[in-house]
Ligand code: ADP
Ligand code: MG
């Protein structure tokens with residue numbers, strides 16, 4: 466079953482073309498990784514999928530579960546099961562983590578035609594999910610991400626993901642700034658959430674994360690396109706060769 470199908474996708478930021486024809490197909494049960502140099506368009510691609518208003522789609526299509534995703538508002542995309550974990554999670558003073566999670570959780574439930582949960586019932590559910598990211602329940606009472614360490618913020622993102630049970634989870638450089646212990650917790654969290662019915666897109670600059678989250682497919686983004694795809698061995702190859710060889714390849718193609 467195809468979850469996401471991207472064809473010839475082009476997009477601008479501030480009138481500048483950034484995505485220049487992205488093609489990608491993701492099926493249920495698969496984990497895909499996108500690697501690539503800084504500035505190659507990886508974050509732009511994840512933001513276009515989530516529907517971020519600063520990113521203007523100029524061509525191509527994104528089909529999500531058989532429907533045209535580009536017709537849908539960002540909140541509808543989220544409620545229909547697309548989850549984007551951020552590289553720099555927001556801090557929201559005055560909003561408790563628990564309340565924030567409950568609102569997001571109930572929005573998804575409502576969309577699925579399920580009854581919304583009150584704080585009491587919701588707390589029970591969150592407490593089960595805390596184990597996925599080995600988080601202390603005390604975090605639930607604190608303001609969203611305020612004063613959280615880098616690792617705690619990322620774990621909190623995975624906690625949100627665990628609660629929302631996305632169909633397509635996108636992790637954009639979730640590994641940046643994480644020490645090895647936090648990296649393993651985050652990676653284990655993702656591994657626990659992967660099922661035959663959902664899919665993950667893991668965006669990373671470094672191969673290191675892919676030692677813990679094993680992708681079925683690795684893609685290389687270069688200048689707004691996916692220029693090479695392969696299996697997990699491609700990540701190791703890139704680690705050894707660096708990204709510079711892509712410049713030579715690009716010259717040859719011109
Ligand atoms: P990556 O995630 O691969 O590092 P990005 O998608 O963040 O790459 O960036 C691709 C290009 O788009 C870069 O040249 C970047 O400067 C530009 N870009 C991204 N977001 C914006 C923005 N909001 N405003 C202006 N330029 C942007
Ligand atoms: Mg799998």
Ligand code: MG
Pocket residue numbers: 507508509638
């Ligand atoms: Mg990026």
